[in-house]
Amino acid sequence: MSLKVHDNRRRQKVEFTTIEPGIVKMYVCGVTVYDLCHLGHARCYIAFDLIHRWLEKSGYQVQYIQNFTDIEDKIINRANETGIGWEKLVEDNIAAYYQDMDALNILRADEYPRCTEYVKEMIDIIQSLIDKGNAYVGNDGVYFHIESAPEKYGILTGQNIDAVRSGAGGRVEDTGSGKKDHKDFALWKSAKPGEPSWDSPWGEGRPGWHIECTAMSMSHLGEQFDLHGGGEDLRFPHHEAEIFQGECHTGCSPVVHHWLHNGFVNMDGEKMSKSLGNFWTIRDILEKIEPLVLRLALVNAHYRSPIDMNEQLLADATKNYQRILETYRAALQSWNGHSEDTIIPAPNGDMASQIPMVKSIGLLEKMAEGFAKAMDDDFNSREAVAKVLASCREIGKILTPSNILDVKDRATYGYEATLLLEDMAGEVLGLLPSREDTLTEPEEDPAISARKLEIAGAVAELLVRRTTARAAKDWSAADAIRDELNGMGVVVTDTNDGPTWDLA
Numbered sequence: 001m002s003l004k005v006h007d008n009r010r011r012q013k014v015e016f017t018t019i020e021p022g023i024v025k026m027y028v029c030g031v032t033v034y035d036l037c038h039l040g041h042a043r044c045y046i047a048f049d050l051i052h053r054w055l056e057k058s059g060y061q062v063q064y065i066q067n068f069t070d071i072e073d074k075i076i077n078r079a080n081e082t083g084i085g086w087e088k089l090v091e092d093n094i095a096a097y098y099q100d101m102d103a104l105n106i107l108r109a110d111e112y113p114r115c116t117e118y119v120k121e122m123i124d125i126i127q128s129l130i131d132k133g134n135a136y137v138g139n140d141g142v143y144f145h146i147e148s149a150p151e152k153y154g155i156l157t158g159q160n161i162d163a164v165r166s167g168a169g170g171r172v173e174d175t176g177s178g179k180k181d182h183k184d185f186a187l188w189k190s191a192k193p194g195e196p197s198w199d200s201p202w203g204e205g206r207p208g209w210h211i212e213c214t215a216m217s218m219s220h221l222g223e224q225f226d227l228h229g230g231g232e233d234l235r236f237p238h239h240e241a242e243i244f245q246g247e248c249h250t251g252c253s254p255v256v257h258h259w260l261h262n263g264f265v266n267m268d269g270e271k272m273s274k275s276l277g278n279f280w281t282i283r284d285i286l287e288k289i290e291p292l293v294l295r296l297a298l299v300n301a302h303y304r305s306p307i308d309m310n311e312q313l314l315a316d317a318t319k320n321y322q323r324i325l326e327t328y329r330a331a332l333q334s335w336n337g338h339s340e341d342t343i344i345p346a347p348n349g350d351m352a353s354q355i356p357m358v359k360s361i362g363l364l365e366k367m368a369e370g371f372a373k374a375m376d377d378d379f380n381s382r383e384a385v386a387k388v389l390a391s392c393r394e395i396g397k398i399l400t401p402s403n404i405l406d407v408k409d410r411a412t413y414g415y416e417a418t419l420l421l422e423d424m425a426g427e428v429l430g431l432l433p434s435r436e437d438t439l440t441e442p443e444e445d446p447a448i449s450a451r452k453l454e455i456a457g458a459v460a461e462l463l464v465r466r467t468t469a470r471a472a473k474d475w476s477a478a479d480a481i482r483d484e485l486n487g488m489g490v491v492v493t494d495t496n497d498g499p500t501w502d503l504a
Contacts, residue, residue: 001343001372001373001376001377002015002016002376003015003016003054003058003376004214004302004376004377004378005258005260005378005379006260006378007258007259007260007432008156008235008259008260009155009156009254009256009258009259011245013378014258016059016258016304016499017257018197018226018257019224019225019257022059022060022228022349023061023062023063023159023192023226024055024060024061024062024063024066024227025221025222025225025226025227025282026051026052026055026062026063026068026228026229027065027066027213027216027217027221027223027225027227027229027256028044028045028064028065028066028109028215028224028228028230028464029229029230029231029234029239030050030065030066030068030069030112031068031069031093031219031237032072032074033067033068033070033077033080033089033090033093033094034070034074034077034089034093034098036093036096036100036281036282036283037092037097037100037101037281037282038272038279038280038281038282038306039095039265039272039280039281039282039285039309040231040265040269041100041282042100042104042274042282042285042294042298043068043166043231043262043263043264043265043298043307043328044230044231044262045066045101045104045106045261045483046104046106046295046298046430047229047303047404048229048260049105049107050107050239050299050303050379050381050428050429050430051107051227051229051249051260051303051379052064052107052374053107053427053428053429053430054379054428054497055470057121057375057427057428058371058376059087059464063110063220063221064109064111064114064385065109065110065111065112065113065216065217065220065222066111066185067112067114067115067212067213067216068090068094068108068112068113068114068115069115069209069212069296070090070115071086071096071115071116071196071206071207071420072112072209072422073273075089075090076131076195076196078344080194081365083265084310086196086383096291098280098499100283101482103282103286103291104282104291104292104294104295105291105292105430106297106430107232107430111220113181113216113220115212115215115216118212118215118219119206119207121200121215121216121218121219122187122188122207122211122214122215123188123200123201123432125189125211125214125215125245125249126187126200126211127201127219128247128249129144129187129245129249130142132149132248132249133145134148134244134248135148135187136180137178137202138177138178138179139177139178139190140178140189140190141177141186141187141188141189141190141202141205141208142186142187142188142202143177143179143185143186143187143451144184144186144210144244145180145181145184146161146181146183146184146185146186146239146244147188149244149248149285149380152239152240152243152244152247152248153183153240153275154170155240155243156235156236156239156240156243156259157235157236157240157452158418159236160242161183161309162253165183176485180237180351182488184243185208185210185237185405186209186210187207187208187210187211187245188205188206188208188448189202189205189206189207189208190202190203190205190207190254190480191203191204191205191206192206192300197235209238210237210238210241210242210245210434210452211245211254212241213238213242214245215245215247216379217242217246218246218250218255222259223246223254223255224250224251224252224255225251225255225257226252226256226257226258226260227256227258227259227260228242228243228256228259229259229260229261229262229268230261230262230263231260231261231339232263232264233264233345234261236262239259239261240348242255242256243255243256254275255324257406260302260303262302262303262304262372263301263302263304263305263306263307264306264475265301265306265307265308265309265311266306266307267279267280267310268309268310269307269308269310269370271295272309282310283295287316289314289317289318289364292430292431292432293314293317293321294314294317295430295431296317296320296321296385296429296431297309297314297316297317297427299379299381299382299384299385299430299431300320300381300382300385300390301382302378302380302381303381305337310346314482318394318483319500320389320500320503321431322423323389323392324388324389324392324425324431325432325433325438326419326430327391327392327395327396327399327439328421328422328425328432328438329439330395330396330399330414330416331395331399331415331417331421332414332435332438332439332443333411333414333439334399334410334411334414334415335410335411335412335414335415335418336439338411338415340415341416343411343412344411344412344421345393345412346361346412346413347361348361348363349361349362350362351363351366356398356403357409357413358407359415360394360398360413361416361445363394364391364394364395364416364417364420367387367388367391367394367420367425368387368391368420368423369388370383370387371384371387371388371424371428371435373388375428380435381418381429383453384428385429385448387424388421388424388425388429389430390419391417391421391424392422393456393460395417396419396452397456397460398413398458399413399414399417400454400456401454402454417472421427434483452488452503453504455488455490458488459485459490459501461486461500462481462485463485463492463499465481466478466482466492466499469501485501486504489503489504490502490503491503493502
């Protein structure tokens with residue numbers, strides 16, 4: 001199956017293609033560094049980290065650029081509020097950004113350009129747009145004139161320019177600016193007293209927000225590139241402004257071949273907002289849970305879907321992460337002490353085999369195929385996580401202490417399980433610590449771990465029977481199975497994603 005992505009320009013799922021065979025040029029809008037990163041930033045950069053990882057896993061050479069907006073109204077206002085110089089504010093928040101992203105196991109982009117380093121390039125593009133009749137000089141800066149290219153309006157959002165010609169659209173600037181139309185947006189802002197500014201043909205000032213990404217993306221990736229990403233909130237006006245600027249400046253259409261956007265994060269059903277008191281920075285939430293638990297909570301949803309962050313979601317993510325980690329640890333321990341080159345190669349998997357290990361390897365290979373198909377289907381990480389969890393259940397059945405395997409077979413199977421988990425849950429989903437950290441982390445009481453592994457297969461079968469009984473509304477049978485589970489010391493929790501269990 002070839003990789004398919006949902007391209008928001010074409011508003012449908014399409015085959016992913018690149019301008020140069022085997023090479024992906026990818027740009028993702030970065031943060032405005034006036035404060036600490038919040039949960040929405042975590043969602044965005046984990047989503048595109050996952051995309052970055054799968055593209056590389058698929059054999060592409062990825063050139064990944066992500067910017068820092070290091071001059072903007074919010075930065076200037078925060079610097080004035082705090083009395084901290086804007087340069088120091090920027091440096092502090094960039095350092096905090098790297099710490100937060102590293103904690104979430106987000107791979108570094110190849111480069112992180114800062115907009116203040118590209119003012120000359122922005123000025124050149126703005127002058128080009130003026131020369132071509134797409135921009136004009138107003139009383140307080142330079143503006144892009146939407147009506148100079150009306151056919152480009154609404155490319156990402158489907159908005160009709162006729163519907164907004166009589167009303168406000170985009171970011172409406174103050175009146176008296178000399179702006180010709182309420183839809184037009186700023187390319188250059190004239191300097192105000194006390195603000196940082198740069199020389200330009202139109203006087204001292206600083207760039208508008210939208211022109212920054214056009215200059216930085218093209219400086220690194222050329223006049224046309226393969227993939228541009230960011231949060232859903234950037235579709236309009238920011239990304240549509242980039243289309244206006246980039247395509248009118250270069251004459252290329254499209255400049256960007258695939259536009260991808262991640263969904264919002266809501267808090268208990270409401271949009272995250274400081275005014276509502278439900279605003280979480282990444283550091284706030286990492287005081288409650290481990291970083292990789294948060295990562296699992298966010299990848300266990302399709303990147304385009306909104307996520308409702310709540311306590312139950314985090315509780316489920318914690319349980320599922322522990323299941324993955326326990327299985328990975330058990331797989332490592334099963335061949336710990338053997339060198340990799342002395343482990344007997346695993347037999348070919350066969351789901352029809354009567355030999356439990358051979359059948360199980362066949363099942364794991366099938367899970368890996370399903371994982372790859374899910375990721376090729378517009379990076380469907382929710383289905384990919386489901387394949388990982390199903391693999392963990394299968395591995396637990398074979399590695400349970402009650403399953404009699406000789407030492408060599410256990411090492412062989414455990415090694416295969418290790419490689420499978422490292423491939424799917426580690427390399428692609430980014431959910432695994434290192435082998436060394438996994439083996440040296442404080443472990444659960446060995447008796448509890450052994451008991452969980454021992455009963456995992458039986459519990460899985462009982463839960464399937466209980467789910468079937470509940471679907472058939474055979475409540476007495478379902479209750480009897482719950483009683484049987486309780487008798488085993490198992491507590492079952494029903495969630496939207498199905499039942500989960502733990503020892504009482």
